[in-house]
Amino acid sequence: MTVSPAKENILKKIRKALSNPAPLPFIDSEGNNSVFQPAADELEITFAQEFTKLQGRFAFCIDEKDMQEQLQQLIAEKQWTKIYCNEDKWNDAFSNTINLESSDAAVTGCEFLVARTGSIVMSAAQQSGRTTSVYAPVHICIAYTDQLVYDIKEALQLLKEKYQNNIPSLITFATGPSRTADIEKTLVVGVHGPKEVYLFLIDKSS
Numbered sequence: 001m002t003v004s005p006a007k008e009n010i011l012k013k014i015r016k017a018l019s020n021p022a023p024l025p026f027i028d029s030e031g032n033n034s035v036f037q038p039a040a041d042e043l044e045i046t047f048a049q050e051f052t053k054l055q056g057r058f059a060f061c062i063d064e065k066d067m068q069e070q071l072q073q074l075i076a077e078k079q080w081t082k083i084y085c086n087e088d089k090w091n092d093a094f095s096n097t098i099n100l101e102s103s104d105a106a107v108t109g110c111e112f113l114v115a116r117t118g119s120i121v122m123s124a125a126q127q128s129g130r131t132t133s134v135y136a137p138v139h140i141c142i143a144y145t146d147q148l149v150y151d152i153k154e155a156l157q158l159l160k161e162k163y164q165n166n167i168p169s170l171i172t173f174a175t176g177p178s179r180t181a182d183i184e185k186t187l188v189v190g191v192h193g194p195k196e197v198y199l200f201l202i203d204k205s206s
Contacts (some may be wrong), residue, residue, distance in 0.1 A: 004007045022040040043115040044201060050118030054176030055200045067142065068093055071107075074198070080104035084136060086128045106136035106194075111162075111171075112155045113148045113201075119175040120199065121155050123168035130170050137196040139174070146204045 014188050016125035048058045059074075061067035071094070075083065084103035094107050107130040112121040124130050133139045149155050152173065159171065177197050 022091050029170075043150060044145055045115055047115040047118055047148060047149075047201075050116065051176070051199060052118075054118055055197075056118065056176050057196065059198065059200045061200055061202045064202055067099050067202050071140065071200055075105070078104075078138075080138070083107060084132065086132055087142075088127060090142060100132060100135050103136045105138035105140055106132045107140045107142065108132050110140075110141050110143050110147065112160060113143055113199075114150075114152055114155050114173070115148055117173075117175055119152070119173045120197075122172045122174060123159070124170040125163065125166075125168040132173070133174060133194070137194055138196045138198070140198045140200070142202070144202045144204045 044060065048060070051058050059067075059070050061070060075094075082097040082099070082103045083094050083105055084097050084100045085091055085107040087107065087109050089109070090107055097103050100106060106128075108122065109126060110120050110122050111126065113119070114121060120133075120143070122128070122133055133141070149158065156171075159168065174197070177195055
């Protein structure tokens with residue numbers, strides 16, 4: 001087969017380029033250096049700002065008693081009568097139904113909180129499992145300040161250290177209520193998950 005001079009010229013240029021690859025333009029963008037600036041504020045402040053930007057509802061609690069009082073007040077104000085909770089620590093305080101599908105709200109814990117993105121990190125290894133944070137129309141998460149990390153990379157590293165060779169089969173980064181703009185380019189909330197997400201953050205610095 002005869003190759004035209006024009007095509008041969010192109011092939012030569014390609015071969016030359018492959019034999020002398022161009023250096024990476026951003027050599028520091030991979031590896032151990034984060035491409036994001038470190039947190040300027042305390043992590044709880046950064047998380048609260050990012051979480052509420054995404055329509056999350058945030059409450060800071062000075063201790064567990066304060067959290068229970070605030071959450072019980074919220075339940076009364078919203079007139080939620082069916083609360084599902086599969087967390088041993090909070091069952092007695094909040095759970096009054098075993099039927100997740102018909103519940104008004106579901107209470108869970110979490111693995112970590114990512115401050116930079118306002119994300120709640122959950123896994124299948126938690127008592128609440130895969131579905132609790134998704135099926136109920138309202139997701140209520142209870143977390144502690146010592147679960148805060150700045151970036152996703154830190155959360156993944158800590159999960160790896162925590163579970164070693166038994167990494168959970170599902171790790172979820174929930175960033176605000178479920179939402180999509182695929183329907184006629186109109187933002188719709190609560191399509192594939194909860195319409196509302198509440199985060200009660202308990203201070204552990206004291």
